[in-house]
Amino acid sequence: MKKPEKGEIRKPTRTISGITPVAVMLPPRACEHGECVYCPNLNVPQSYTPRSPVVMRASAVNYDSYKQTQARLEAFKAMNHPTDKIEIIVMGGTFLQYSKKFQYEFIKGIYDALNNSKSKSLGEAKKKNERAKHRCVALCLETRPDACVEFIDRMREFGCTRVELGVQIIDDRIYKLVKRGHTVEDVVKATKALKDAGFKVGYHLIPGLPGSNLKKDLRLFKKIFSDEKFKPDQIKLYPCQVMPGSELENLYWNKKYKPYTKKEIEKILIQMLKIVPRYCRVMRVMREIPPEYIVAGTIHIDLRKDIEAELRKKDSKLKEIRYREIGFALREGKEIDCNLRLKITRYMASGGEEYFLEIVNKQDILFGLCRLRVVRGKAVVRELHVYGPALKLGEKGWCRSACPQLRNSGAQHTGLGKWLISEAEKIAKEKCIKKLKVISGVGVREYYKKLGYKLDKGKGGYMVKGL
Ligand code: SF4
Structure with a gap:
């Protein structure tokens, strides 16, 4: 990478929201409930591909949380970004289902890297971080709705402030169809327990799952914001794509499943973005999957930019947080x-x-x-x-x-x-x-x-x- 000029910040959008995000990837591990039909199986952390940048960075250091954090800090420094206020995002699977010992060591490794010194315990590492050069201002864990409520205290002990739930859709029939292994009731309970404990709650949502259609996706999306049992603070919208090694790939080749076309995705995303209330932030639209790992579905990962530009042209304003920052x-x-x-x-x-x-x-x-x-x-x-x-x-x-x-x-x-x-x-x-x-x-x-x-x-x- 070419050294930035004095005062220049490379990729400024990375820290445009006020914090420096550091993603730390978990080592590959099979999910306990089996496999959701759309999840790829590629010998890397489940639901990721070997060419995802975060996976490549993590596998190069054998998924060591200390080394991953340290390397990201160095990369941000080299791009001239500030590295004082760090948001840690633990990615790559249901962290709370790894062994308890592993969880504590993984999180401690992150704090140790931020502190640039190894502590004897997680408690000591957290204490040091209160005044460290690289302070952890937010820590996000991703989990399944059925692996959440019983771990609330532990998540707080880790210093977690935000939890992203793999919700995908709020429909029990579709959960069965895609072998999700949990229910809508799990989503409701996890959402409440997290909010009551003060966590910020994010939902990952997947329009276009088997068993759904444009009308149904939109109806359920509206329900997420009209039914008080849901109302997340943040969402990520990941339209369903067919990936290699997934059961969905077989369904697709056997003509039992067809993903939305680019036009259909654009249409539904515009409708969805218009519904999102002002208290919710749309964190991401489309997953960053390298095109060679997409068997069917749109490869256009920049859709959000196009959609927002289109909406701006029509002067139709969105209320969601990111759009207004x-x-x-x-x-x-x-x-x-x-x-x-x-x-x-x-x-x-x-x-x-x-x-x-x-x-x-x-x-x-x-x-x-x-x-x-x-x-x-x-x-x-x-x-x-x-x-x-x-x-x-x-x-x-x-x-x-x-x-x-x-x-x-x-x-x-x-x-x-x-x-x-x-x-x-x-x-x-x-x-x-x-x-x-x-x-x-x-x-x-x-x-x-x-x-x-x-x-x-x-x-x-x-x-x-x-x-
Ligand atoms: S829970 Fe997530 S990682 Fe596990 S199989 Fe389902 S989609 Fe893949």
Whole structure:
């Protein structure tokens, strides 16, 4: 790779949302329930291909979590990205079904790499990370809905803040057909348990599964956001593709399954994106599968860009978070109105009240957000995020009323987080709640301490403040 020029950042979109994402891949392991019909079997982590960049990087170091993390930090540094605020994403299978010992060692290896020193225990590694150069501000685990509820405490012990559930579709008949091995009820229970414990919840969804069709996919997608049992905070939309070694490949060659065409995918994705409410972020559209591993289905992984460009041309605005983030508006060279205001959306989800607090301007560009959940007389902040290109710890961003000339420094580090958290505290107080709990990445604890929060001595590792 050519060295970037002074001040130049290679692939700036990587850190455009305010954090530096580091993906760490698990070693290959067969899933306990058997195989979902669409899952490829290619001797690499299940559901991935040998040519996926993250798999190639991981297999080169024998899936060692320490070495993977270290290598990614070096790569980001070489591209001139800040590496202070790291989001860890553990990918590649149902992590919580690996042996318990392996899970603890894998996570400790990640913290050790961030700390650049090996600790004796996970607890010690987490403690060190609170003040480390590379702080873990968020940690994401992917899991199945039926391997989740019983592991809530353990996930907190790992410092996890976000969980992505392989939901795919909410239909028991299709779950049977694709040999998914869990039910819609598992999705409902996992979603509630995660939200109650303060986690941010993401769903992976697959339009075009066997047994579904465009009408059904759209109807069920609408239900995900209208039925309070679901309402995820984030989604990834991965239209079904036929991959080698999967049972779906046989169905396809025997003319028992046909994936959606590119046109059909475009159509349904546009319809879906228009439905996503303002509290949800569409993290990704289409899986990055190398074309040589696609037997049938679209190979067009850049569909999102085309769809969004098309929607922008028609001036049809999306409400979902990513589309409205300040970082993307800056990238497009938009004139930014710097008069910011607070907008609060209240909605019911999984038996609790959700308050979605946003700092936006007149153009509905999003500068920061906070998710407050109130359930059974208790309040928990599930997310606090200030958007804009990632800044280094201690580096000053623009002030609330800053002029557009300062725009390159983004919205981070300007007191917006403090503003959001104080509004969340106000709401909790109005409800006569005496204590506010915040789920926090290990590396954000110092920030909350400055706001008067203390580390709860219990297992969960929450930051807590008396109101
Ligand atoms: S649960 Fe995920 S990784 Fe396991 S077989 Fe199904 S799709 Fe593949």
